[in-house]
Amino acid sequence: MKGDDRVKISVIGCGYLGAVHAASMAELGHDVIGFDVDEAKIRSLSAGEAPFFEPGLPEILKSATASGRLRFTSDVTELKGAKVHFLAVGTPQKAGEYAADLTYVDLAVESLIPQLSEGDLLVGKSTVPVGTAARLAARIDASGSGALLAWNPEFLREGFAVKDTISPDRLVYGIPEGERGLVAKALLDEIYATALSNDTPLVVTDYATAELVKVSANAFLATKISFINAMAEIAEVTGADVTQLADAIGFDARIGRRFLNAGVGFGGGCLPKDIRAFSARAEELGRGESVAFLKEVDAINLRRRQRAVDLVVESLGGQVYQKKIAVLGLAFKPDSDDIRDSPALDVAVQLHGLGAEVVATDPEAIANSARKHPQLSFTETVEDALHGAEAVVVVTEWKEFRELDPVAAKALVANAIVIDGRNCLDAEAWRAAGWTYRGMGRP
Numbered sequence: 001m002k003g004d005d006r007v008k009i010s011v012i013g014c015g016y017l018g019a020v021h022a023a024s025m026a027e028l029g030h031d032v033i034g035f036d037v038d039e040a041k042i043r044s045l046s047a048g049e050a051p052f053f054e055p056g057l058p059e060i061l062k063s064a065t066a067s068g069r070l071r072f073t074s075d076v077t078e079l080k081g082a083k084v085h086f087l088a089v090g091t092p093q094k095a096g097e098y099a100a101d102l103t104y105v106d107l108a109v110e111s112l113i114p115q116l117s118e119g120d121l122l123v124g125k126s127t128v129p130v131g132t133a134a135r136l137a138a139r140i141d142a143s144g145s146g147a148l149l150a151w152n153p154e155f156l157r158e159g160f161a162v163k164d165t166i167s168p169d170r171l172v173y174g175i176p177e178g179e180r181g182l183v184a185k186a187l188l189d190e191i192y193a194t195a196l197s198n199d200t201p202l203v204v205t206d207y208a209t210a211e212l213v214k215v216s217a218n219a220f221l222a223t224k225i226s227f228i229n230a231m232a233e234i235a236e237v238t239g240a241d242v243t244q245l246a247d248a249i250g251f252d253a254r255i256g257r258r259f260l261n262a263g264v265g266f267g268g269g270c271l272p273k274d275i276r277a278f279s280a281r282a283e284e285l286g287r288g289e290s291v292a293f294l295k296e297v298d299a300i301n302l303r304r305r306q307r308a309v310d311l312v313v314e315s316l317g318g319q320v321y322q323k324k325i326a327v328l329g330l331a332f333k334p335d336s337d338d339i340r341d342s343p344a345l346d347v348a349v350q351l352h353g354l355g356a357e358v359v360a361t362d363p364e365a366i367a368n369s370a371r372k373h374p375q376l377s378f379t380e381t382v383e384d385a386l387h388g389a390e391a392v393v394v395v396t397e398w399k400e401f402r403e404l405d406p407v408a409a410k411a412l413v414a415n416a417i418v419i420d421g422r423n424c425l426d427a428e429a430w431r432a433a434g435w436t437y438r439g440m441g442r443p
């Protein structure tokens with residue numbers, strides 16, 4: 001690609017998704033401008049610094065901002081002149097409701113419309129309720145800007161976000177019918193040329209299918225996790241071991257072992273809110289019953305956090321008041337500093353609510369946790385967390401926790417009781433070192 005031939009890209013919303021998308025598109029050789037209303041985020045990104053923890057992001061941010069292929073702004077008028085505009089703003093759960101809050105999407109589109117020119121393409125990446133793209137397409141048509149809309153859902157996983165963006169396992173384009181659709185597809189093909197040249201599967205479809213692919217993928221993943229957690233509940237009353245069960249059913253290629261890790265369940269900024277928004281949208285469409293099982297998926301998931309708390313209380317003879325408990329993990333998953341709807345943080349907060357002296361640690365998520373729950377105590381080192389603890393609960397399976405030496409850990413604690421909320425420790429080794437080990441769905 002020669003510099004002047006490159007399609008100019010804008011990315012609207014530079015959070016966990018947008019910042020990675022902007023930097024990755026620049027890494028692939030495109031000219032990119034990222035826009036966000038959060039000025040602190042823009043300052044950090046402009047300095048080539050990632051405003052959150054994501055492996056690989058700092059490196060590509062630095063190289064792309066230094067090369068001039070990537071810049072950031074909080075002035076929306078600077079998006080004028082870009083040809084393809086990716087929409088990556090948040091779609092959180094509405095306060096007190098299940099439905100998605102589309103305020104940010106609508107505000108972003110309104111602020112973008114005056115910057116659009118004939119033939120520009122707006123590409124939706126945010127996860128939205130089915131029907132949103134058609135509504136936004138009508139709004140853009142009515143604006144008279146002559147711009148087009150495509151929906152191109154994103155499937156990246158935090159912790160692997162850069163790799164998943166540069167080498168996605170599939171691409172989905174939701175495009176309008178006819179000539180306009182072909183124009184949209186050609187622009188997307190140009191942007192994703194590298195992935196397409198590597199035989200990345202491509203599904204070209206209508207808006208509604210593209211929107212539904214995204215929410216159904218997340219609903220399926222959430223269901224898979226709650227399925228194994230439901231088996232964990234049955235294992236707990238029968239003496240069976242859910243980890244062996246998962247291995248055994250996972251050998252069936254039709255089932256597969258991935259996403260069958262029982263524990264404190266799923267969290268994060270997506271799976272929980274996406275299944276709730278899907279339920280709410282299905283109800284609006286008069287098809288609530290079709291996805292009624294997602295309410296059960298959610299309920300099973302939330303019970304598992306409670307189960308971990310109950311195990312701690314039970315292991316300490318029924319009460320945790322004024323007892324020091326080491327909570328290992330705060331992020332919703334390892335290799336992330338994201339604490340949105342984190343089961344780990346929830347367990348820490350619940351134990352604190354029962355009067356325990358919670359001391360929590362996490363390699364990356366302390367700052368975010370302390371902002372949200374200043375009532376908790378945090379420490380940077382596992383050793384400080386363990387020192388004098390009457391019970392230890394592992395709730396995020398960071399490598400440094402998985403690889404803890406049970407013999408050395410035992411020398412620090414007051415009571416050798418460990419609750420493995422992620423079934424990530426070697427139970428045999430911990431028991432052999434003299435610990436009382438309790439897993440999730442394990443004898």
Ligand SMILES: NC(=O)C1=CN([C@@H]2O[C@H](COP(=O)(O)OP(=O)(O)OC[C@H]3O[C@@H](n4cnc5c(N)ncnc54)[C@H](O)[C@@H]3O)[C@@H](O)[C@H]2O)C=CC1
Pocket residue numbers: 012013014015016017018035036037038041088089090091104107108111125126127128154155156157158269270
């Ligand atoms: N985080 C993830 O791994 C993935 C997220 N998604 C979806 O992507 C969307 C964004 O998610 P995250 O990046 O996690 O959220 P986030 O909260 O980290 O980022 C959203 C960003 O949008 C900005 N914003 C809000 N209103 C704006 C406006 N009017 N103009 C410009 N910027 C604005 C916010 O300041 C924030 O920086 C959601 O719909 C989510 O479901 C999809 C796949 C993966």
Ligand SMILES: O=C(O)[C@H]1O[C@H](OP(=O)(O)OP(=O)(O)OC[C@H]2O[C@@H](n3ccc(=O)[nH]c3=O)[C@H](O)[C@@H]2O)[C@H](O)[C@@H](O)[C@@H]1O
Pocket residue numbers: 127154155156157158159218221225258259260261262263264265266267268269270271332333
């Ligand atoms: O829409 C999104 O934002 C993204 O949501 C998830 O990605 P992510 O939230 O980054 O993390 P996952 O790896 O899916 O894990 C989600 C949660 O499930 C939990 N989990 C995962 C797997 C498992 O076997 N058991 C389990 O409890 C994790 O600990 C974590 O809390 C999807 O995997 C992505 O494909 C999707 O793009």
